Amino acid sequence: xxxxxxxxxxxxxxxxxxxxxxxxxxxxxxxxxxxxxxxxxxxxxxxxxxxxxxxxxxxxxxxxxxxxxxxxxxxxxxxxxxxxxxxxxxxxxxxxxxxxxxxxxxxxxxxxxxxxxxxxxxxxxxxxxxxxxxxxxx
Amino acid sequence: xxxxxxxxxxxxxxxxxxxxxxxxxxxxxxxxxxxxxxxxxxxxxxxxxxxxxxxxxxxxxxxxxxxxxxxxxxxxxxxxxxxxxxxxxxxxxxxxxxxxxxxxxxxxxxxxxxxxxxxxxxxxxxxxxx
Numbered sequence: 533x534x535x536x537x538x539x540x541x542x543x544x545x546x547x548x549x550x551x552x553x554x555x556x557x558x559x560x561x562x563x564x565x566x567x568x569x570x571x572x573x574x575x576x577x578x579x580x581x582x583x584x585x586x587x588x589x590x591x592x593x594x595x596x597x598x599x600x601x602x603x604x605x606x607x608x609x610x611x612x613x614x615x616x617x618x619x620x621x622x623x624x625x626x627x628x629x630x631x632x633x634x635x636x637x638x639x640x641x642x643x644x645x646x647x648x649x650x651x652x653x654x655x656x657x658x659x660x661x662x663x664x665x666x667x668x669x670x
Numbered sequence: 671x672x673x674x675x676x677x678x679x680x681x682x683x684x685x686x687x688x689x690x691x692x693x694x695x696x697x698x699x700x701x702x703x704x705x706x707x708x709x710x711x712x713x714x715x716x717x718x719x720x721x722x723x724x725x726x727x728x729x730x731x732x733x734x735x736x737x738x739x740x741x742x743x744x745x746x747x748x749x750x751x752x753x754x755x756x757x758x759x760x761x762x763x764x765x766x767x768x769x770x771x772x773x774x775x776x777x778x779x780x781x782x783x784x785x786x787x788x789x790x791x792x793x794x795x796x797x798x799x800x
Binding site: 561564565567568569570571573575581582583586587590603604605606607608609610611612613614666 | 684690693694696697698699702704714715722723724725727728729731732734735736740743744745746747748749750751792
């Protein structure tokens with residue numbers, strides 16, 4: 533199967549992290565995000581709603597090899613763990629790694645699963661949240 | 671406040687539009703064309719543009735935070751995307767309490783299309799203020 537080598541190359545990335553990315557939570561961006569999701573809760577004027585961190589910094593790394601597999605991407609799922617609130621002005625550093633890569637064959641053909649894990653740390657060096665995401669190539 | 675296993679929390683119905691998908695694409699920085707380019711979406715065997723999984727997660731997050739308010743803290747939140755949803759169709763977010771362990775409450779949450787298919791399934795754990 534022509535795609536096997538792409539899977540092997542991706543599997544060699546398991547455990548690898550990419551350079552951390554930092555970003556500051558800005559009131560304007562937070563407002564655009566909460567407008568986009570349609571959540572008018574005034575609490576989000578200063579505090580990040582549950583899924584906001586995926587918009588602050590990319591939650592997964594771009595793996596060019598993965599695009600040799602299948603036709604398109606699907607998001608399989610996301611799991612967030614929250615340690616402390618994220619607020620306007622916080623400087624968040626995200627570190628993502630490839631946690632797992634595997635292939636599954638089902639009735640509709642083969643799928644490639646890539647599991648990403650991201651840790652989010654604030655300006656005080658404290659972990660504020662963690663995210664585990666499943667990206668699927670089909 | 672009483673928290674009982676089996677109790678449903680108030681549902682939240684969202685009415686996503688293609689405009690909202692574009693707004694969300696910009697706000698998240700996810701410019702994958704399946705969310706705003708009909709021709710591209712069809713070229714990868716989709717019926718047309720579809721909702722971002724993470725937009726549906728945001729809807730379910732709102733379901734939980736609207737219900738919880740300031741009474742506690744969201745500790746974990748998980749969603750798994752089982753089916754696609756398209757703009758122009760209402761998306762109903764629902765949830766129910768599945769476990770009560772002192773101040774720790776576990777919820778099952780899910781998103782339904784108008785035919786009642788659970789296109790998103792998930793869970794949330796909240797810790798009530800003492």
